[in-house]
Amino acid sequence: MQQVLYKNSALHKHQQGVTLIEVLVSIVLMAVIGLGAAYISGRTAVLHRDQNIHLHTVNQMRQQLENSDACGGKAIGAYDVQIQVAGTGVNLNCVVSEGAYTVVARDSTGAGVASSTSGGIKVNAATLAVKDDDTFVPVKVQMSP
Secondary structure: OOOOOOOOOHHHHHOOOHHHHHHHHHHHHHHHHHHHHHHHHHHHHHHHHHHHHHHHHHHHHHHHHHOOOOOOOOOOEEEEEEEEEOOEEEEEEEEEEEEEEOOEEEOOOOOEEEOOOOOOEEEEEEEEEEOOOOOOOOOOOEEOO
């Protein structure tokens, strides 16, 4: 049995395997594009995870500061506090400091009456900061009222 070509020309004899090379080149190009897309989606997932951890940490710190016992109701000084973020303990530095404020009340005539407390009104405020050695939280946050 002899194979009969549809078009018996000299050009077709020299083009054998060209289609195979074109297919192989297109497969290589698609593989490069696929690897690039996989890399980009992986980086996006990591950034999304880090943003979620940061958001949960900030929310937990706000909640801790809104409570009257941000540092466990302790006196002026520096303390260690732990909060839970996504089921993981995050270590915080809690510094309680004192500030003195003078309160002035004004009546309808504009005359002011200063507070009668000598030295002003003393207010304790806590500052929370994620410890530098904490590796779970990607962005170190410091928060104070």
